[in-house]
């Protein structure tokens with residue numbers, strides 16, 4: 001009997017990819033989404049029991065981010081519900097260089113269940129499916145002055161590893177610190193997207209305070225602004241400016257680099273600038 005997997009964030013960047021890998025290999029799945037039936041909402045613990053019924057293993061992708069202060073309590077509560085439902089394996093998506101995430105990782109590691117921790121660097125796909133896409137489409141990127149480099153991870157690689165962690169025993173009780181194979185600074189990363197799509201996309205580097213007030217004008221809530229400020233001040237201090245072999249060793253192959261990701265993604269047309277309304 002193949003195990004039943006609950007994929008939280010099943011419509012999200014990583015969850016959707018893990019879900020499709022499971023479905024393609026004919027594993028039974030349960031969707032962890034606010035629009036699924038039964039519904040799953042991290043903010044409504046009363047929704048969790050119905051979704052966990054009969055589930056053998058869970059991919060945990062917490063929302064909005066594992067580093068926010070309320071995440072730890074939610075993860076503790078969620079892991080307890082998993083145990084009550086006799087779930088036997090947890091695969092947790094975590095963030096690299098974020099001490100707050102380590103607390104939640106420990107809850108999973110000390111749960112008594114089989115576990116795998118995927119402690120990931122920033123995703124390539126933040127540029128095409130996440131927080132940076134809108135600015136690119138608007139044809140003008142505003143970004144805080146930051147010289148630190150990031151070893152972006154491609155989430156197709158991450159999803160391959162998460163899938164293997166769910167359907168084989170090779171990754172049980174392992175913590176992987178996931179990086180890509182190259183360090184990129186953000187300005188060069190945006191510039192590569194402009195070059196590859198043959199579009200003029202000016203990149204304006206501004207002080208963090210200017211960047212945050214621009215985001216506030218876009219209507220971002222205070223909690224999100226505080227979190228972005230935390231990321232840029234605390235996490236981008238150089239602590240993650242290194243490349244590790246965990247991902248390649250765990251996958252047994254090379255990972256996708258940022259340039260290949262940009263070349264492939266540019267071909268999909270996702271970065272075609274929006275028409276300017278005059």
Ligand SMILES: NC(=O)c1ccc[n+]([C@@H]2O[C@H](COP(=O)([O-])OP(=O)(O)OC[C@H]3O[C@@H](n4cnc5c(N)ncnc54)[C@H](OP(=O)(O)O)[C@@H]3O)[C@@H](O)[C@H]2O)c1
Pocket residue numbers: 009010011012013014015032033034035036040041042043061062063064065066067093094095096120121122123126130
């Ligand atoms: N972005 C990065 O570079 C990065 C790097 C390392 C780690 N992480 C971690 O990645 C996690 C995010 O994962 P991801 O990027 O795969 O997800 P994502 O793409 O941000 O997931 C978005 C999905 O989350 C669901 N969602 C939103 N609020 C929810 C709620 N209250 N309850 C249940 N589902 C909710 C939504 O689906 P529905 O509308 O269907 O509910 C949405 O489709 C975070 O925990 C973060 O710490 C991110």
